[in-house]
Amino acid sequence: MAVSGAQDGGPGRRVPPDGSPGGRRETPEERADRRWGELLQEVRVTQTGVQILFGFLLTVVFTPRFATLDATDHTVYVVTVMLGAATTGALIGPVSFHRLVTGRRIKPETVVWAARLTMAGVVLLLCTVASSLLLILRVALHNSAVPWLVAGIVLWLIVCWFGLPCWALHRYRPKD
Incomplete structure (x- = not known):
């Protein structure tokens, strides 16, 4: 594989040996290694x-102020802690998954499952942040005004975390 110059698409861009434009020329194992590192x-x-x-x-439950919260705020707190625990589990899951299946020659599948766990973790993180803000x-x-403020931030996070990437996927879709 040659590294091209400006005439071939820019410095540092890999060009397949046949000179055709295109993406990376990777084996499935190389792609899985790259995707795992990115993930x-x-x-x-x-x-x-x-x-x-x-x-x-x-730490919140151990503060003197916690005892003064009403039942609704206690419920919001419990839900928030549970969401935080679930988020932690989903985001640590890829590491555990990889460790348990290492050496079994299923790295491409591991990357897919780890990516799914990570996306679940991001969705749970959105819920955890929303619940924390609410509390x-x-x-x-x-x-x-509280529900409106929380809704505004949640909308902003949805735009940043999901909307813009979806827009970019649509906007920059390869022309076939």
Whole structure:
């Protein structure tokens, strides 16, 4: 495989040996290794955020203010902690999955399942953030604007996390 110059599509762009334009020329194993590395980087970012949020949530119950919350806020708290735990499980799942099946020659399948677990973790993270915001804003504001504020942030996260990627997939779809 040659690395092309500017005349072949830009510096550093790989061009197949036959000179045809196209994507990477990888074996299934090379593709699985590349996709696994990319997925691990993505999971590292989300895991850090989840760990911080979940750690904070676990401490809330031990604060003096927690005892003063009403039943609804206690319920929102419990739901939020459960969502945080589920999010943590989904985002650590790819590592466990990979560790348990390593050496079994199913890396492409492992990458697919790990990607599914990661996407489930991202959806659960959206729910955890929404629930956390609901709890915090209910305690901080005590007014009817809270659901609207939470809905606005959830909409923003949906646009950032799902809407823009879906738009890009549609907008930059290869022309056949």
